[in-house]
Amino acid sequence: MAGKRFQVLQGNEAVVEGGIAAGMRFYSGYPITPSTEIAERSALRLPQVGGKFIQMEDEIGGIAAALGASMAGLKAMTATSGPGFSLKQENIGYAAIAEIPIVIVDVQREGPSTGLPTSPSQGDLMQSKWGTHGDHPVIVISPSSVQECYNETVRAFNMAERFRVPVIFLMDEIVGHLREGCELIPPEELTISNRRVDREFNGTLAYAVQEGNYVPEYAPFGSGDHFNVTGLFHNLDGFPTNDSEVTDSQERRLLDKITKRRDRIEKWEEVDTDDCEVMIICFGGTARAVEGAMDASHQYDSVKIGMFRPITVWPFPEAALHKILKHNKHLRQIIVAEHNDGQMILEVQRLVEGTVPVTHLGKIDGTTITPDEILEKIKEVY
Amino acid sequence: MPSKLIENTMRVNRLPHIWCPGCGHGILMRDVAQAIENCGLDPDKVVIVSGIGCSSRAAGYMNYNTLHTTHGRAIAFATGVKLANPELHVIVITGDGDATAIGGNHLIHAARRNIDLTVIVFNNSIYGMTGGQYSPTTPHMEKGTTAPYGNIDYVFDIPKLAEAAGATFTGRCSAYHAQQAIKLIEEGIRHHGFSVIDGVSVCPTYYGRKNKKGDSVKMLNWQKENFVDVKVAEKLPPEKLEGKTLIGKFYESNDKEEYTDMYMNLIERAGGNK
Numbered sequence: 001m002a003g004k005r006f007q008v009l010q011g012n013e014a015v016v017e018g019g020i021a022a023g024m025r026f027y028s029g030y031p032i033t034p035s036t037e038i039a040e041r042s043a044l045r046l047p048q049v050g051g052k053f054i055q056m057e058d059e060i061g062g063i064a065a066a067l068g069a070s071m072a073g074l075k076a077m078t079a080t081s082g083p084g085f086s087l088k089q090e091n092i093g094y095a096a097i098a099e100i101p102i103v104i105v106d107v108q109r110e111g112p113s114t115g116l117p118t119s120p121s122q123g124d125l126m127q128s129k130w131g132t133h134g135d136h137p138v139i140v141i142s143p144s145s146v147q148e149c150y151n152e153t154v155r156a157f158n159m160a161e162r163f164r165v166p167v168i169f170l171m172d173e174i175v176g177h178l179r180e181g182c183e184l185i186p187p188e189e190l191t192i193s194n195r196r197v198d199r200e201f202n203g204t205l206a207y208a209v210q211e212g213n214y215v216p217e218y219a220p221f222g223s224g225d226h227f228n229v230t231g232l233f234h235n236l237d238g239f240p241t242n243d244s245e246v247t248d249s250q251e252r253r254l255l256d257k258i259t260k261r262r263d264r265i266e267k268w269e270e271v272d273t274d275d276c277e278v279m280i281i282c283f284g285g286t287a288r289a290v291e292g293a294m295d296a297s298h299q300y301d302s303v304k305i306g307m308f309r310p311i312t313v314w315p316f317p318e319a320a321l322h323k324i325l326k327h328n329k330h331l332r333q334i335i336v337a338e339h340n341d342g343q344m345i346l347e348v349q350r351l352v353e354g355t356v357p358v359t360h361l362g363k364i365d366g367t368t369i370t371p372d373e374i375l376e377k378i379k380e381v382y
Numbered sequence: 383m384p385s386k387l388i389e390n391t392m393r394v395n396r397l398p399h400i401w402c403p404g405c406g407h408g409i410l411m412r413d414v415a416q417a418i419e420n421c422g423l424d425p426d427k428v429v430i431v432s433g434i435g436c437s438s439r440a441a442g443y444m445n446y447n448t449l450h451t452t453h454g455r456a457i458a459f460a461t462g463v464k465l466a467n468p469e470l471h472v473i474v475i476t477g478d479g480d481a482t483a484i485g486g487n488h489l490i491h492a493a494r495r496n497i498d499l500t501v502i503v504f505n506n507s508i509y510g511m512t513g514g515q516y517s518p519t520t521p522h523m524e525k526g527t528t529a530p531y532g533n534i535d536y537v538f539d540i541p542k543l544a545e546a547a548g549a550t551f552t553g554r555c556s557a558y559h560a561q562q563a564i565k566l567i568e569e570g571i572r573h574h575g576f577s578v579i580d581g582v583s584v585c586p587t588y589y590g591r592k593n594k595k596g597d598s599v600k601m602l603n604w605q606k607e608n609f610v611d612v613k614v615a616e617k618l619p620p621e622k623l624e625g626k627t628l629i630g631k632f633y634e635s636n637d638k639e640e641y642t643d644m645y646m647n648l649i650e651r652a653g654g655n656k
């Protein structure tokens with residue numbers, strides 16, 4: 001049982017509870033630090049709600065089985081960390097082209113290869129967008145508190161189901177292992193989206209889309225519509241084709257699913273962004289240090305600090321950032337704080353276009369950025 | 383005019399297929415379809431899962447729920463389909479490369495779990511789709527485009543590998559011996575557990591040409607002359623079996639409980655059926 005409404009949970013545990021509230025009934029994966037608690041709690045909790053858990057032989061099998069389960073109609077998730085995230089990439093692309101809903105959690109750890117298995121990092125930000133080959137749609141969400149792990153997992157499932165895309169839940173060790181209070185909001189009080197099924201319209205033509213829509217509404221296997229699912233470019237019935245017109249229209253529709261629905265996908269937090277002089281842009285667990293720095297600075301009240309935090313990191317909330325740049329006449333400096341050697345800053349620089357100086361506060365030694373280090377950086381550049 | 387079987391089980395509008403003239407894969411696909419028909423399965427509940435390769439293209443032609451996945455991963459996808467909905471009859475069509483090279487790990491672990499899948503390997507002893515590179519079933523010292531001096535690797539014996547890993551049904555059939563193949567696949571589908579069938583195919587285009595085996599007819603004739611049913615072989619002296627390949631059912635056991643049955647039981651114990 002989920003038990004009490006208010007509980008002290010780890011971020012990793014809250015992901016499982018949020019998933020179950022969203023309707024997750026299948027988990028398959030392979031253990032890896034610092035994500036393992038997600039597998040452990042899924043193994044315990046899913047059978048209690050009639051769901052299924054399977055520990056596969058590797059991470060590729062983990063995502064493959066979850067995609068198979070999703071095709072059979074269950075909401076499915078897999079979770080991993082860096083090395084396993086690399087292994088899953090091919091099938092993330094498969095999910096994108098075959099339009100199979102799935103949530104993939106990556107609890108980031110420091111460094112390439114085995115790196116520092118137990119240390120925080122945000123080095124997979126670009127991989128979460130570009131990791132699988134070819135042009136493909138992507139939604140990536142990054143939570144910064146245990147409560148957000150719960151709520152945003154629900155949103156991740158909702159978007160995966162609604163748009164029939166892989167949604168990547170990009171956590172870091174800070175949030176994954178953080179313990180704090182979490183309200184386990186029951187499903188009745190949440191918005192839960194399920195994939196739409198219109199057998200009358202789709203039937204065998206699984207990949208046909210209705211006028212004004214971008215998402216096909218095919219039924220799960222076993223319903224009676226005999227269609228084909230493939231990672232090759234395909235016709236409306238899923239049968240492979242080399243036709244360049246079909247390829248172009250399919251590829252564009254896959255991308256449009258996201259780009260034409262940005263308003264429903266983007267999410268961010270703003271603190272004092274309308275009149276701050278220094279704005280810190282961060283995501284995930286790094287926000288905790290930024291919040292600490294802001295609290296401390298209020299005591300001296302020397303410079304006014306603001307924070308812009310993308311919660312949906314991809315697609316990046318461009319319009320929101322542009323709005324701040326346009327309206328905040330006091331803004332003199334942007335600092336991008338992230339646990340990597342400079343990834344989100346590339347996106348920020350692209351959008352700021354030199355109108356405000358942008359500097360980087362990055363850390364890649366396996367330790368966390370502290371509020372003091374943020375205040376130091378502000379002093380240094382402002 | 384397509385035959386009644388083809389009309390009932392194939393996506394007729396998607397034929398003709400992409401395979402080369404004389405390829406053995408089409409024969410084996412037909413055998414699988416016939417076996418499904420013979421078992422009387424509800425086509426709405428049949429799921430064909432395949433990987434990548436000439437063999438794996440079979441899924442697209444078959445008029446069921448079909449899932450053409452990524453190279454080597456068919457069995458892992460199939461595991462998810464079956465566990466999610468154990469009512470579905472899940473049949474995997476794969477190649478020798480797909481199942482035993484890149485996908486070898488999934489094969490042995492699915493066997494170990496004894497999950498109720500029926501895996502038919504369309505084994506042509508070569509990587510057909512990529513143009514004739516040697517595979518884990520290319521015989522020792524035979525040639526492939528990546529083995530111009532002869533292949534120094536040794537082969538996997540697929541039924542033995544599967545049995546050792548825990549499969550509860552194994553056998554071999556061939557493109558030439560269609561009636562026996564249909565019967566064996568039928569038994570494999572009926573078996574409640576993990577079944578692996580080594581379906582020996584022919585690839586005249588690459589394997590045949592590289593190794594001077596002649597055309598398809600000659601290759602199929604070779605199967606006719608060199609393949610011996612296990613039951614017949616039991617009565618033959620060892621010298622008569624030299625250089626021969628055995629076909630038929632090799633192993634069947636009902637001693638191990640099937641995986642999804644055990645999982646449904648586990649859900650019951652965890653209180654998830656309320």
Ligand SMILES: Cc1ncc(C[n+]2csc(CCOP(=O)(O)OP(=O)(O)O)c2C)c(N)n1
Nearest residue numbers: 434435436437453477478479480509510511
């Ligand atoms: C990850 C990955 N690696 C390599 C390939 C290229 N590839 C496609 S099919 C194939 C071999 C197929 O051989 P087999 O499974 O024996 O099938 P056949 O074509 O012989 O029927 C290879 C290597 C691929 N598609 N994906």
Ligand code: SF4
Nearest residue numbers: 401402405436510585
């Ligand atoms: S290359 Fe070989 S396996 Fe592939 S279709 Fe041609 S004959 Fe068949």
Ligand SMILES: [Mg+2]
Nearest residue numbers: 477478506508
């Ligand atoms: Mg082959």
